[in-house]
Amino acid sequence: MPGKQSKAKRSHLSGELSAFSSLLEHLQLAHHFKGDATMVGDDPIIRSPHKLGEASATAQLLIGAAGAAIWAAKTGQSTDIEIGVFDALHFLHPTHYVSQAGHPINVGAEFVETNGIFQCKDGRHVMIEAGPPYPKLLKGYLDFFDCGNNKKSIAREIDKWNAKDLEDALAVAGLPCCRAFGREEWLKTEQGALLSKVPVIEIEKIADGDPIPFSGAASPLENIQVLDFTHVLAGPRSTRSLAEYGAEVLHVSAPAYPDTLAQHLGVDVGKRCAYLDLRNPDELATMHRLASQADVFATTYRNAVNRKFGLTPQELASRSERGIVCMTANAYGHSGPWTDRPGFDQNGQVASGFAVREGGDGPPRFSPVFYLADLMTGYFAAAGTMAALLRRSIEGGSYNVKLSLSRSAMWVQELGLLPLDEQANVPSEDKHPPTLTTIDTVYGPLSFLASPIRFSNLSLPSAFQLEPYGASAPAWLRGVAAI
Template structure:
């Protein structure tokens, strides 16, 4: 197994390295006006995040602030609040806001203490059953594995894309009226079939339930209340799938503790955990140099956890629940330690990429290895695989397709 460190850095933000017909499809979440670190009247900061953006979240924030969609206007309102009070108020409304903390402060917080006791990849056996082996021979490692993928944003979809890269049959379910941006689809849904299901429709809800007995893996990255609402809790799934299944749950702040139901994005995790104070300062918190960190770390942890659970199902039998979270991943990164000040000063400030595809290596911080792929979207240029194996069957992945291109069947 071989990996280049620069390739690995690019894979912390692969959605920046997507070109469609030569034009960069940058997600642009860092350019969204509302996504920012704002100072409160007590001098503390809060991070507000409306996603890539998601219009529903953005509108709910702006309705609460009752101001224009620009940072100056939003700062004017936030500056009238104490940070902790605003964090709690927006949490009550289901909006992903967090007060910026340093590492020590977070690890003394009840949720931080909870996560310190939680494995980065938490794998729990939730039911007994007979062993169900993987396909033998020279086939791909996950050949014959059906993955029902009910995930969104980056961490969940990238985790199941990793399973597709090992040969799994992945069916991604998208809500027809609340789609992720196209760049997310291009970046983290390659190798999958994509189908629409509206779980608010009883017929579509029944279709989802009919797929679960056929699934070897069920991946879920919405908040727990969504699972409760649509009967997709681990207990519900075990009642439908008796052959043994691996369930994946991804969230922001962990699956136990006082914050388990709070929403949050990658940057919320950086800010609340103390990562951003270390990266910048208490007065000027900073995201990672590539803006992202935890989405993709969590995706790779999730993929590893699902594969370990599938191996346990093959050898021990039973069903398993794999749990990962954005903040726990960030705490893992913090525990790796810091480079020296000299090393830090010698590093580039960002991992840049051009808007138009070019052969000029100076357009990149570190020129990436890229590949072209024909797709229904035209020619897509993306990162080449970061990991090279000495002995791995060739796996011909499906090209990325528009959301809803397939029927909801395995």
């Protein structure tokens, strides 16, 4: 019955998980994943026209399958994987389950005055967002509109604009803004049409090289070095997943541009964290040395930032000592007129048509758990990165794993729609009891969601350390000289 725990099971080997099986084939993992994948439960489990439980569960199973495929390559052992859709739903908004010393620690972007969907004078809606907020973006919006930091003032100023004119003007100012498109309307735009032609996880081989076999038999990603140059949620979430599968993850940030404590507590468990100011030539040289010995380089900074510091996939591949997997994720895709536009999770929801469908006959609405694109993109990025590492182990070379928030939101819509008129008994909020883990950290006891994947023949390492930004030297544990 809708809204109640379903015990129905669907499996990959029975041909009942078509979306998962299709992604497995696309990532060239089908031959290497020797076990079965099972999903327990069915949508709707939260009131939505979208299959949110299945979407998140599919992404989680894909990570598990990629890890299991590497495990099979290393040890010859196969493992089955299983997930429940209620556990998967929690993982669409994992930061809502983080608590420090018993106190909830929420990123809180949903409560920021500038963040939201506003109506323009032509009747169309736009979405703007300053993040947690970030001071630069918040100041940018308030200066642009010359108004107070409250929704009433911002709505008044936005109502003076036609939607496309405002979208274009804010793009010139470097501030996130997008119109709310219906799905079919979005697909008719140049950017939407381009995105519809690329897979949700795109893996491009960018250089040749010798195969680099995996080593170590303690975990799938043992001895894999990941240089994490990401921020906000999607990128750091992807590298946290890699840490959970045994990788050494070194997160690099600048002391002048920190993410918030709530973000840090939510996505940086399992990593070491170092400071580098890339404007300093010596520290930039250290970044380049670290990258030259990395197996993975993950970035979610804008193209201009990576070009400025010589951190594009092509430059990284040219300096790599043994081939590198680059993960690049952005808001709207890697080609087209919007490729350099900034955007957050909710911009991806609004631009792609997801929010218009959520709103039904009313104004556009975000996912019922607020988040969608950040987490789906982060999970897809982790799976794609592992698939590229497996390809490197077989055929060698360097790879660019490309994702975008908007394409991830489009993929969720491609799963199909559910009738809302049959969901009277389905809850509108995620009230299903979570399974939590608590660890001791320098910040005190930290609680967060336990892993949703169950393996039949694989135990993941306890990647539970958490340290402050800048606490570690910028060096690999196996040796790259610091500054």
